[in-house]
Amino acid sequence: MRHPVPWITQYASPSLIAAITYGGHPRAEDPRWRESGAPDRETYAAWCARWCGMACLRMALLARDGAASTLYELAIGCMEYGAYTEEPGCPQGLIYRPFAEYARDKHGLQADVITELDPARMMAELDAGRLVIASVHPEIRRPQNDPPRTGGHLVLVTGHANGLVTFHNSSGHIPEAAVATLPVPVFDRFAAHRGIALHL
Helix, strand or coil, X not given: CCXXXXXXXXXXXXXXXXXXHHCCCCHHXXXXXXXXXXXXXXXXXXXXXXXXXXXXXXXXXXXXXXXXXXXXXXXXXXXXXCCCCCCCCCCCCCCHHHHHHHHHHHHCCEEEEECCCCHHHHHHHHHCCCEEEEEECHHHHCCCCCCCCCCCEEEEEEEEECCEEEEECCCCCCHHHHEEEEEHHHHHHHEEEEEEEEEC
């Protein structure tokens, strides 16, 4: 039985997201850092800004199974598959193809990497019952603004209807940005047209 998709934040304290993302609040001073599963404050501070993909995965696993590993445990599993790297000059964010291998091997979750994720393709995946991890600019939190570029952050798209798309944003700083609904053209202004379809 599929459960409702919960909202999971990549930061341990939802109430601090605005301060962390816009106010310069030190990530290591998040009092709930232990809830991430990180072994210490320093590890949490170094990783939480990179955990948007892990939050998307955790939301999907909770929707499918009702339970999931911590963000830190998921990230360590991804690192073992090469989906995160610390190598200079390499992407700091999630690397899709090794992530898809990790999701399949460790969680029995089919994850299709999509390099041409335009709105039509995204809605087709949703209509087929999948959840879609989409690359967007993080400023989608404030959709009245124009993004300086596309991509750089991952959100979990959960549905669409009547020209609107609904998604869970792990760095949503207010309730309307955490579980958000936007017109498809507005969402598309922030989208990099790449992502991952998850078969639950």
